[in-house]
Amino acid sequence: MERIITRFVTALRERGIRVSPGESLDAVQALTFGGLSGRESVKALLRLTLVKNVNDIPAFEEVFDRFFSTGQQNTLGLDAMDLLTALIHIVEGEQLKAEEHRTREKDDPLLIVDEEVTAEDLENLLAMEESDDESAGAEIMVQLDGHRGKMEAPSPSDYYMKSPPTVAFQPSSSKPKVAPFTPEELADMQEVVSRMLVRIRKDVKRMKELESRGKLHVIRTIQKNYRHGMVPFLLSLRRKRKEKPRLVVLCDVSYSVSHATRFMLLLLHTLQNRLMHVRSFVFNRELAEITPMLRNMPVNCLLETIDRGDIVNLDDNSDFGNVFVEFKKKHLENMRGKPAIIIMGDARNNYNDANEWALEEIREKAGYMLWLTPEERETWHRGDCLMELYGTFCDRVEVVRDVDELSRMVEDLFYTLYDHHDTRSWKGRHREQKDEEPQDYRSYYTRKGGAAPAFDATVRRQW
């Protein structure tokens, strides 16, 4: 039985479920106690001991059903020996006899062995992948040369400089057909966010401790120490009250930045309610608030809704000027306190009115204004990009291109907000930490003013 369990555990691990040796021991023990009374009860026993996560249950069921399938044959209905000989034939370069092949094909149409496949073919196939000489075409060579010697990933910046044929192969920007997150992506992001959350929380606790260093709260100290006969073992200090930071996010959902936007929304709403108040808006030509939806809906559903164009029309071109005016008119008056405002977009206004006066008014009301753009600085003056103009009203403009960078930006911002009137020592510590950080992030180079690569093989690979 131990052997069966071990093999089953291996199957589970292959399927991506993490099972520790201790757990498989538990499973064996459970089976000895519970007995092998029936399929369902064994399944329950194994599930209780081996699976420790709700999300893994469907995968477990699948592996269980396959592993302990009722019939004798394995799932594909293939004979292992048959497969083995076929493999040997291929490896040794021996061609399968036509009739042998035909009979096999009749037995199981699932395995289709091409008669023509020989060892040479396979070698050729391998050789093709590895060729990186002149034979691969001059154009690729030029592109490679452009990146040679630089430890940089190609940036998405020169999307707009592409020659028409290349651009045509990129997904058309007018059709916002971005698939929602895959479960893996979602899990990845959640991991990034939760790691960040742990970090932030720790620091917030620290900051709160520092904060509480203040005058003695006499009454509360006496109350607290009543049981100790008024001997002040425990001190109670007056605490400065501080509100959670308020944050307003305006996200462009047009195709060019949509992936960044998606992550942003997820990120902010994990932070929401725990560490800060967030109000989120999405816009393309018109503006819409999505705060309540984010609260009630799973992120993926919401993203699908956005993708369908139910919230803002996605067929329009984005119009930042109009959005700012709208935001000022409808929402700015209702903002409490001095919120920090994050605008996420590429500032490509499609030659509409800039309306920078609206942004200026927003700026006056905001405590802090941050603009995040996926575009490199070099391209800001090209075409319809108004980044230079809008940038003058912001406290900070940053280029972010991948999940890591974005999460770090938000973390940074968070500290800035929380830190407003906090102690020096904390700030110093944070700065140190920041200096150490760059090594961890692959694409940090651009902040230091590195030149954009001349050629770009993988346009917007990151997003």
Next chain:
Amino acid sequence: MITELEVKDLLRRGGYIADETISTAVFLALRMEKPILIEGPPGVGKTGLAKTLSEVMDFPLVRLQCYEGIDEGKALYDWEYGKQLLYTQLLRTQLDSYLSESADLRAAVERLSAEESLFFSRNFLVQRPILRSFLSEKRSLLLIDEIDRSGDEFEALLLECLSDFQVSVPELGVIPARNRPLAILTSNGTRMISDALRRRCLFLYIGYPEFDREVAIVRSRFPELCEGLALQMVEFLRKARELNLRKPPSVSETLDWAQVLSILHTKQLTPEVVANTVGVIAKHQADLQQVNELAAQMMG
């Protein structure tokens, strides 16, 4: 030794209709002396299982409600400073005479430190829920409720207790459990519980029950309710769960509703009945309307 079927039977007698997985989990926990970690949406009977178990197995229930910031002083043990202080005060005269025999200050300190164990003894130890359940005369049921509300530190604290059933007190050493309690941890899944803790537990996910089981639950609690109505309301609630509600009705809502309907002597569900009692099943303004619409659609 108890068997799986007996567990199921016992639970049924206690008014808890368990399915195969639940009864197996309880059975295993009893045999393997491992804690159970129960996850699932609110109101499906996670805590209810623990309560029923403590009743039918006659294990005293020791409950620890988790919250943010809970620590060992609240969960494991604490020193009773007040009592310690009081004792030193009362024993002052004895102490004086005891210490006066020593020649100088150094000797006095040495003498006193030899008696240190007096002040850090079990007399002054306040037992908090976990330690209390470990030291109870009878085998107890330790319910650690809503563990997801506590912090990571607290989870780490539980690791020792739950894997070895012992508590380490620096001043006293390791205190092993007198009777290993049946430990049940519940979580609503608002926060991911660490893998380390999961590994030490049997993992039981309780979702919304299947149709038959839910009907059986209603019937067992409210036998006076006629069967047609029970079927009808369970079917309705199952449909309601499929709506995208903010707070989908859970088993506890089913039972509340069943109670309301039996008080009102309802014989059959109609849109009016639903509209009058909708507050029992829907807990948000936006949900009320959706539930009413569903009622009109299903029965109208």
